[in-house]
Every structure is written in C-alpha cells, then in structure tokens.
Amino acid sequence: QQQVKQSPQSLIVQKGGIPIINCAYENTAFDYFPWYQQFPGKGPALLIAIRPDVSEKKEGRFTISFNKSAKQFSLHIMDSQPGDSATYFCAAVGGTSYGKLTFGQGTILTVHP
Amino acid sequence: GAGVSQSPRYKVAKRGQDVALRCDPISGHVSLFWYQQALGQGPEFLTYFQNEAQLDKSGLPSDRFFAERPEGSVSTLKIQRTQQEDSAVYLCASSFRGPGADTQYFGPGTRLTVL
Numbered sequence: 342q343q344q345v346k347q348s349p350q351s352l353i354v355q356k357g358g359i360p361i362i363n364c365a366y367e368n369t370a371f372d373y374f375p376w377y378q379q380f381p382g383k384g385p386a387l388l389i390a391i392r393p394d395v396s397e398k399k400e401g402r403f404t405i406s407f408n409k410s411a412k413q414f415s416l417h418i419m420d421s422q423p424g425d426s427a428t429y430f431c432a433a434v435g436g437t438s439y440g441k442l443t444f445g446q447g448t449i450l451t452v453h454p
Numbered sequence: 455g456a457g458v459s460q461s462p463r464y465k466v467a468k469r470g471q472d473v474a475l476r477c478d479p480i481s482g483h484v485s486l487f488w489y490q491q492a493l494g495q496g497p498e499f500l501t502y503f504q505n506e507a508q509l510d511k512s513g514l515p516s517d518r519f520f521a522e523r524p525e526g527s528v529s530t531l532k533i534q535r536t537q538q539e540d541s542a543v544y545l546c547a548s549s550f551r552g553p554g555a556d557t558q559y560f561g562p563g564t565r566l567t568v569l
Contacts, residue, residue, distance in 0.1 A: 384562050440485065
C-alpha cells in the first residue's frame with residue numbers, strides 16, 4: 342500500500358546544481374510532511390519539515406514547496422555539494438495521534454564534484 | 455548526548471531460527487517506533503509504544519513478529535521461525551513526546567539476513 346509516491350528514484354547533479362525531489366500523497370488526513378536524509382549504514386535523520394498551512398519553508402540550503410490542492414510537495418537543495426550525496430525520503434504523518442511516519446520509496450542523490 | 459542505539463548491527467540467521475533485536479532509545483523519550491526497511495525501499499511502520507504500552511501493532515507482518523518494552527525504555531523486537539522474506543534492516547526510532555507529530559530520532563538499524 343503506497344500512500345506516498347516519490348520520484349525520481351535516482352538523481353545525479355553537478356556540484357552547485359539544484360536537485361528537486363517530488364512527492365505526492367492521497368490521504369487527506371496527513372498534516373505534517375518531513376524529509377529525511379539517510380547515509381549508508383545510518384538511520385534516517387530529519388532534514389526539514391512542513392505543515393500544510395504554509396506553501397514554502399526554507400532552512401539553509403534546503404527548501405520545501407507544498408501544494409495542498411494538488412497534494413504534492415517537493416524538496417529543493419540549493420548549491421548542492423558532494424556531501425549532500427545520500428538517500429532522501431519524504432514522509433507524511435497524520436490519521437493517528439502519535440506521529441506514525443509513512444515514507445516514500447526514496448531518492449538516491451549523487452552530487453559530482 | 456547519546457542517540458538511539460541498536461544491537462546487534464548485523465544478524466545472520468538460518469531459516470527457522472528465532473532472533474531478538476534490541477533498541478535503546480534516547481533517555482526520557484516517551485515514544486518508540488519500529489520500522490522495517492527492505493533493500494532500496496523506504497522504511498515501513500511495524501509497531502508503536504508509548505512508554506510500556508504497545509498502542510499500535512498494525513504493521514507487524516505476521517504473528518511471528520513480537521515486540522515489547524516492559525519498563526518503558528529498552529525495547530526488543532523478536533521474530534520467530536525466521537523466513538527469507540524477513541531479511542531487511544530493522545530501524546528503531548524514539549521521540550520525546552507521546553501524542554502528536556514530534557521529531558523521531560532513528561538508530562542505525564539492525565541488518566537481518568535470513569539464509
């Protein structure tokens with residue numbers, strides 16, 4: 342049961358490029374949308390998150406754009422660096438009282454020097 | 455400060471063996487989650503504890519999977535009679551609060567391989 346769809350599966354950019362990762366959801370009970378970054382052999386770590394009452398949130402080089410009517414949201418990484426090479430997961434929370442995460446399938450990002 | 459720790463980091467089991475995976479959450483965290491991450495996929499929810507109470511076990515794939523958190527801190531995920539399809543990384547996460555969306559801090563996971 343795939344409640345959050347993520348694309349692309351993989352992405353390669355040059356240093357300084359702006360990779361964009363997209364996610365779409367169906368469940369209107371979702372009300373919190375975090376992005377996680379995962380390096381090989383590590384657990385996911387929270388990068389940035391947004392609630393649907395705002396259309397954009399920026400933290401450092403990371404920006405989330407949110408389109409509530411389309412039920413879509415995306416992550417933009419400005420001035421990408423080789424150290425940003427990792428797997429990125431979008432996720433959604435809602436429908437329960439305790440913050441259960443529903444993840445997308447992940448995007449493997451490679452930033453070439 | 456110490457993050458979420460999991461042990462063992464790697465476990466190889468023969469099909470039919472029982473395994474036990476341990477999670478040590480961040481001290482004082484009320485909520486504890488277990489997720490299963492298949493190769494190349496996003497983590498999928500298994501079960502949730504608020505303190506020692508298991509409030510949601512809807513993600514456990516079969517009755518061979520059992521989780522406990524008897525004193526509201528350390529948690530153990532047990533898999534009985536392991537099957538090859540159980541091969542995955544098992545992630546534990548904890549968060550400070552109980553209700554509501556709160557940042558979940560993940561451990562490094564236990565990679566289970568069933569031969």
